[in-house]
Amino acid sequence: MTDPIASTALRATRLGRRFRSGWALRDCDFDLPAGRITALVGPNGAGKSTLFHLATGLLRPTTGEISVFGADPVTAEARDRTAFLAQDKPLYPRFTVDETLRFGRELNRDWDQATAERIVRAGNISLDARVGTLSPGQCTRISLALAFGKRPGLLLLDEPLADLDPLVRIEAMGLVMAEVAERGITVVLSSHVLSELENVCDHVLLLKHGGVRLQGDAQQLCDDHLLLTGRADGSRENGLPPGLDGATVVESTVTGRQVTALLRTDGHPVGASADDRWVTEIPSLEDLLLAYLRSAPAGTATTEAAA
């Protein structure tokens, strides 16, 4: 796929944030391209929420910098372009839907009332309904209406669908995707449901222990890896076939006679591909993310080639 050289929506340089309990993020460098949908993945405590709070200016970095379309997150310029939807959608239960939207209108200079109302109406929600009487799915819709009413350039979604049933999840995600299709908004989405990210995200940022463990174009990352399955080679300690020079073993598991491994090949051919005793496949995004989530953290990872 040939992408035009995209500009950067969110950039971090040596970004770090320390709390009393220790470093939540440390030495993070990444560029998230504009117009793309990035999956922010990592185990609990990896620093995902800290990253969202740094990107919205709710927290200040301890070291390094973070910028939204080139601007410091605390500036009005960056705030006007950023919408953030956290898991606990803070809405006032006593407000009516109409009053909630008016709140958005008064807080945002460039408010898009038509879009906000269209999103509410498409969910068959009355503008006169009190927010406290709405279902979780309807509250998500109101929150999304507030977010898109801002005309954001960057939309940050921190596990926004976690409390919704599957039908409402698809509906809410479909709503986000439709707005993205229309206006080319950049989205950063965190979720623990990896299978759901596969069809939604085209870019990946994987955090682990406060550091960036994997980042890049989702398809390119899949193409740069190989999933290898076969009968373990008993003469070798790791069971993997010879001829993997230049490939990095991300994860390798021997179960009985079978060995499965995820290799980072960066497109270099490996001998096992041509050997019909080994099955080699391009991993799915879910396979890839799981392997990196399970494998040892950066620094202690097996980086030498299994020669």
Added chain:
Amino acid sequence: MIVFRIDRRSGVATYLQLAHQVRQALRLGVLESGDRLPTAREVVAATAINPNTVLRAYRELEREGLVEPRPGQGTFVRRSLSRPAAAADSPLRAEFTDWVARARDAGLEREDIAALTDAALDERFPAPPPSHRSPQSMEEDT
């Protein structure tokens, strides 16, 4: 209008699934020359997939000469793939349906029948279909 279905477990890239479903619709006559394909917005609102995936599928179909984008209007079907000889009421189709019924009566499973038809197709058409064993080959054609 065509309605897309995404099989999240098939292991086939989503954009290939979309392109395949359009080709299928063209063969079956569900889509005809001049029809408009749903916009990326319409597709993603229903399927909750990345809009770029839809655009990629449409680019693929455009490259094959099957559809064309018209600025400001959408993507339109340029030519149909339907052949009268493959229509639901054609003699060829009826004969083939009979043959499948006989194969089943003879105790063959669905996969046995698929293997037989694949083998027969390989004999007559030089380019074999992508192997089921390595999804790699399906991804590589981009």
